[in-house]
Amino acid sequence: MTVVRHGTAPDVPREQRAGGWAVVAEQECRDLWLGGRGPMLLFAFSVLISAMTYLAATNQVLNFLERKEAANLVLQVAVAVGGLLTLIVSADGVSGERERGTLESLLLTPVARRDIALGKLAAALTMWAACYVALLPYLWVLGRGLSIAGTAMLLGLLVGTLLACCLASLGLLISAASNTNRVSLAGSLFLLLALFVPSQLPMGPSPGWFFDVVLVRANPVAASLKYLSDVLVSGHAWSSGLSYLASAAIVAFAATGAVLIAADRLIRLQAWERGA
Amino acid sequence: MSLRARAAGATAVLAVSLACAGPAIARADSAGPTLEFDRTRVDLVVGDKFHLITTVTNDGSAPTPPFIAHLNVASLTSDVYVDPEDWSPSRSKLVASLAPGASTTVRWDLQAVNSGWFDVYVVLLPDGSTTLGSGPLSVSPPVFAVIGGRQTANPGGALPVVIGVPAAIGIGLLRVRMRRRRRRRYAPDGSSGRPRE
Numbered sequence: 001m002t003v004v005r006h007g008t009a010p011d012v013p014r015e016q017r018a019g020g021w022a023v024v025a026e027q028e029c030r031d032l033w034l035g036g037r038g039p040m041l042l043f044a045f046s047v048l049i050s051a052m053t054y055l056a057a058t059n060q061v062l063n064f065l066e067r068k069e070a071a072n073l074v075l076q077v078a079v080a081v082g083g084l085l086t087l088i089v090s091a092d093g094v095s096g097e098r099e100r101g102t103l104e105s106l107l108l109t110p111v112a113r114r115d116i117a118l119g120k121l122a123a124a125l126t127m128w129a130a131c132y133v134a135l136l137p138y139l140w141v142l143g144r145g146l147s148i149a150g151t152a153m154l155l156g157l158l159v160g161t162l163l164a165c166c167l168a169s170l171g172l173l174i175s176a177a178s179n180t181n182r183v184s185l186a187g188s189l190f191l192l193l194a195l196f197v198p199s200q201l202p203m204g205p206s207p208g209w210f211f212d213v214v215l216v217r218a219n220p221v222a223a224s225l226k227y228l229s230d231v232l233v234s235g236h237a238w239s240s241g242l243s244y245l246a247s248a249a250i251v252a253f254a255a256t257g258a259v260l261i262a263a264d265r266l267i268r269l270q271a272w273e274r275g276a
Numbered sequence: 277m278s279l280r281a282r283a284a285g286a287t288a289v290l291a292v293s294l295a296c297a298g299p300a301i302a303r304a305d306s307a308g309p310t311l312e313f314d315r316t317r318v319d320l321v322v323g324d325k326f327h328l329i330t331t332v333t334n335d336g337s338a339p340t341p342p343f344i345a346h347l348n349v350a351s352l353t354s355d356v357y358v359d360p361e362d363w364s365p366s367r368s369k370l371v372a373s374l375a376p377g378a379s380t381t382v383r384w385d386l387q388a389v390n391s392g393w394f395d396v397y398v399v400l401l402p403d404g405s406t407t408l409g410s411g412p413l414s415v416s417p418p419v420f421a422v423i424g425g426r427q428t429a430n431p432g433g434a435l436p437v438v439i440g441v442p443a444a445i446g447i448g449l450l451r452v453r454m455r456r457r458r459r460r461r462y463a464p465d466g467s468s469g470r471p472r473e
Contacts, residue, residue: 040449046445134441141433141434
């Protein structure tokens with residue numbers, strides 16, 4: 001108990017650390033998927049994507065003229081909402097354990113805190129994996145007539161996974177810095193909204209430096225969605241707009257690195273301890 | 277107004293406009309090249325793809341210059357806006373010079389994207405070195421297109437997926453909940469029966 005309060009890593013034998021993250025990930029996945037929260041979120045996701053797909057398919061203009069736009073619309077919403085669900089799951093990772101009072105027993109297990117963080121990240125990413133698998137039939141229906149179904153699926157896998165890694169790491173960082181789930185979820189949702197808003201702004205043919213670089217390219221969500229649209233609708237080569245994915249890759253790498261490197265400091269009984 | 281009466285009216289409008297255009301427009305039955313479609317009417321529903329074939333015949337005694345055949349779609353009702361580019365991605369095609377008595381065919385691929393009554397017609401624009409930018413134009417008789425609306429409950433085959441995926445996930449969700457409820461019922465302390473390690 002004392003060890004935990006002072007935020008130092010428990011003395012874990014090296015042989016017990018090996019695969020510790022997999023044990024944590026398995027337990028987290030059980031909680032997520034057998035506890036009912038994951039299936040519930042996935043069900044809500046599928047209902048939303050079903051509604052979007054049906055509307056896109058019944059809209060005569062979209063249906064007969066711009067099927068690419070319809071597939072792009074559904075893919076963008078799926079990637080954004082899948083990222084949101086991953087963020088929600090990871091934002092519950094540490095603060096949820098604190099709130100439920102289960103973090104103490106978790107910290108007493110012979111698993112390194114880095115492995116705890118890695119396991120929680122992996123479990124959060126299964127949310128995106130499930131969303132992606134659920135999305136595939138919709139992309140097939142919308143893209144099969146134009147032979148863009150395969151492209152849309154690969155794009156979704158690449159961009160969605162990158163964005164999910166980025167948001168899961170950010171969510172876990174916010175969760176580790178929050179004492180309650182309410183703060184963690186509110187902060188995470190605010191962050192996602194702030195990142196999502198620029199993608200909805202009208203972008204002219206020659207956007208200014210501030211708009212293009214600061215609001216879009218430096219923004220993992222807006223830049224990733226722009227890349228999706230460029231490749232799927234505008235027909236750009238996959239390699240031509242890769243710079244748009246740089247921000248998501250950098251944030252994912254930096255945030256995951258921060259979570260893993262500072263796991264001993266981040267995963268503690270209290271996020272902020274007075275006098276600590 | 278009946279469909280036939282409206283169609284007759286539209287043809288009359290076309291005839292009047294042809295007459296008012298004067299010598300710049302040649303009637304299809306004049307000595308220049310004549311145009312004919314492979315049919316005079318199509319009945320379709322929105323979204324249907326179809327094709328029309330125009331036969332261009334040189335009825336004159338001299339070879340014709342090259343032409344540009346241009347397809348157009350006009351709505352016969354004022355409440356429907358038509359963008360012909362939506363109907364056909366390739367509306368201008370080159371027609372080579374024709375010897376006297378010779379003929380050639382031009383194929384047009386179209387998709388009905390609006391519901392309503394339409395005339396589809398082709399205009400031949402002279403494209404020779406000496407006739408470029410001059411008349412007379414040759415106009416085909418119109419093909420009367422009656423396009424019905426379509427209210428389908430299964431657009432593009434999306435309905436099985438739209439219903440099936442949430443249903444399958446919902447069944448999985450119900451099974452998870454039932455399993456949890458069963459575990460809780462049989463757990464001695466009323467908890468989930470699976471204490472957190």
